[in-house]
Amino acid sequence: MATELTNTQWIEVLQNSAITKEFDIAMFQALYSFEGHKAYASQIGLILGTHYGPLNLELGRYAKRIAEHYDINFTARSKEKYKFWDLFFNGWEDGIKFVWQLRPELVEALEATELTGDEHFPNELSATPETLFEGIKRTITVNAYERNVRAKQLCVQHWKAICSVCGFDFVRTYGELGNGFIHVHHLVPISKIGKSYQVDPINDLRPVCPNCHSMLHRVDPPLAIEELKNIVCQLSS
Structure with missing residues (x-):
């Protein structure tokens, strides 16, 4: 059982509207635009007009939709609870807040599918x-x-x-x-x-x-x- 998706699998996930919703794409696009594709989870929530709690719940739902199509082993956090965000991000405490960083495979998939949200003027x-x-x-x-x-x-x-x-x-x-x-x-x-x-x-x-x-x-x-x-x-x- 895998603990992460390959960039090819991520491309499939991003292009599958039954798995990936508009909110999921917006979340990735927001994070992609930061330097190093990393930011505080609270910043992403602010951009999307929500808070960390609802954002985390949405990540859990998204991860479960992915798990219905791929054999994924989520990182155990405690009894019957898992770090669903681990599938999408590298995460760590920086002494101030919790940081999320898009996984490299997901970055490559966003670029391959032209879903980065970039606009250059x-x-x-x-x-x-x-x-x-x-x-x-x-x-x-x-x-x-x-x-x-x-x-x-x-x-x-x-x-x-x-x-x-x-x-x-x-x-x-x-x-x-x-x-x-x-x-x-x-x-x-x-x-x-x-x-x-x-x-x-x-x-x-x-x-x-x-x-x-x-x-x-x-x-x-x-x-x-x-x-x-x-x-x-x-x-x-």
């Missing part, structure tokens, strides 16, 4: 190789909200898919084809965000059209939303 970064490297590094290390698709969804859900600068509405111009399409801009410049910074998708992000997004980043540091809005208003009046 080149116009968030400068053109020079040095700055580009630093930008990518910061984008990876900030936290899951920096690159996770759920952050964008929460931002757009709150502010709507309308440009915060010029008011452009993709649906009004392109119909259903433009439904939900918009870029998301960070109000706090990436260069000022540290590893411990927890991005709030409603207060720290704003939907902007690609043109305005590019204009915001024409200078360093980027223009504030209101600054660019004033420019647009002055030139259109």
Whole structure:
């Protein structure tokens, strides 16, 4: 009886909708986006709008669904209780909180199935190789909200898919084809965000059209939303 799945088996699991639910994918995507694919369990709960307890219960249900298809031996913790998260993560106490880290096989499977949740916006970064490297590094290390698709969804859900600068509405111009399409801009410049910074998708992000997004980043540091809005208003009046 195996204690872990191979990357091939994980690919099968991720692609089986009877086993893997949308919440499971969101959980993996959130954790994948942290540096080293590791974070506090409480951080993952915060991102997904829940707490450690319900998150752990969901992991148990997920593990049991997997066990119905694969011969898995869960790590025993105490009588009739098991560390279900052991199937998905390496876990340890770091002296502050409990850390989860995606297993390498699961990381490979997420990448192979293109389910990492990554979203890259080149116009968030400068053109020079040095700055580009630093930008990518910061984008990876900030936290899951920096690159996770759920952050964008929460931002757009709150502010709507309308440009915060010029008011452009993709649906009004392109119909259903433009439904939900918009870029998301960070109000706090990436260069000022540290590893411990927890991005709030409603207060720290704003939907902007690609043109305005590019204009915001024409200078360093980027223009504030209101600054660019004033420019647009002055030139259109």
